[in-house]
Amino acid sequence: MRTPLVVANWKMHGTLGEARALASAVRDGLKRPRAEVVLCPPFTALAAVAEILAGSTIGLGAQNCHWETQGAFTGEVSPAMLAELGCRLVIIGHSERRQHLGETDALVNRKVRAALAQGVTPLLCVGESADERRQGLTFTVVEGQLRAGLGGVSPEDLGRCIVAYEPLWAIGTGVNATPAQASEVHGYLRGLLSELASKETAQAIRILYGGSVKADNAGELCREPEIDGALVGGASLQAQSFIGIVRKAAARGGSHPKE
Numbered sequence: 717m718r719t720p721l722v723v724a725n726w727k728m729h730g731t732l733g734e735a736r737a738l739a740s741a742v743r744d745g746l747k748r749p750r751a752e753v754v755l756c757p758p759f760t761a762l763a764a765v766a767e768i769l770a771g772s773t774i775g776l777g778a779q780n781c782h783w784e785t786q787g788a789f790t791g792e793v794s795p796a797m798l799a800e801l802g803c804r805l806v807i808i809g810h811s812e813r814r815q816h817l818g819e820t821d822a823l824v825n826r827k828v829r830a831a832l833a834q835g836v837t838p839l840l841c842v843g844e845s846a847d848e849r850r851q852g853l854t855f856t857v858v859e860g861q862l863r864a865g866l867g868g869v870s871p872e873d874l875g876r877c878i879v880a881y882e883p884l885w886a887i888g889t890g891v892n893a894t895p896a897q898a899s900e901v902h903g904y905l906r907g908l909l910s911e912l913a914s915k916e917t918a919q920a921i922r923i924l925y926g927g928s929v930k931a932d933n934a935g936e937l938c939r940e941p942e943i944d945g946a947l948v949g950g951a952s953l954q955a956q957s958f959i960g961i962v963r964k965a966a967a968r969g970g971s972h973p974k975e
């Protein structure tokens with residue numbers, strides 16, 4: 717049984733004061749979450765949020781990393797630096813970085829391998845655009861991104877990765893994939909992971925859904941056996957809506973957990 721995971725992607729939002737307040741509210745509202753929870757603030761707030769989460773069950777993550785450990789890479793942050801701050805996870809290959817910052821599959825792959833080398837879990841994002849879905853290319857696109865993103869990763873290390881299926885047409889649009897649409901792609905991705913690693917390893921890898929997840933749709937999405945939790949953007953910026961999503965994800969299978 718895979719432990720549900722809910723990851724908050726705060727994107728480029730929040731002053732230090734806002735980040736501290738949001739992290740404190742999430743921590744206090746989720747004393748004993750029956751799901752793994754990770755907050756990914758902007759780099760500038762990582763240290764402050766780390767202090768607030770210290771001693772809680774809520775983990776710290778980052779939204780991006782470089783592929784080298786150190787060097788002349790102005791403006792970049794390495795996985796080693798993230799590990800030092802206590803990040804357990806890093807989002808890699810988010811569609812906003814692919815779209816707006818020219819991040820290619822080759823770069824994504826280097827980042828995935830660099831994160832693994834530093835003991836930081838890569839959360840690899842894949843997903844098709846609306847046009848690609850209309851053209852029937854969904855599986856082709858996500859397969860290409862998955863195979864390229866995980867290229868050269870040993871079967872053992874594959875077991876340390878997390879994947880997020882985030883259709884571009886659902887990110888920040890208010891239009892989420894239906895549980896059936898998401899589940900179909902998750903099942904396909906898990907089949908590919910079986911090929912790349914083994915059936916056992918693939919069964920243990922968590923595949924999250926991302927794209928307009930809110931407290932009122934998280935339940936039906938996370939009830940799908942193939943959906944192991946959520947990567948949440950907009951709705952993670954308000955403590956109560958994020959806490960609501962975590963509760964729904966933790967309740968996979970029916971019963972509503974009490975924190």
Ligand code: PEP
Nearest residue numbers: 887888926927928949950
């Ligand atoms: C995201 O940025 O990963 C995301 C899923 O955003 P939103 O929840 O706002 O659609």
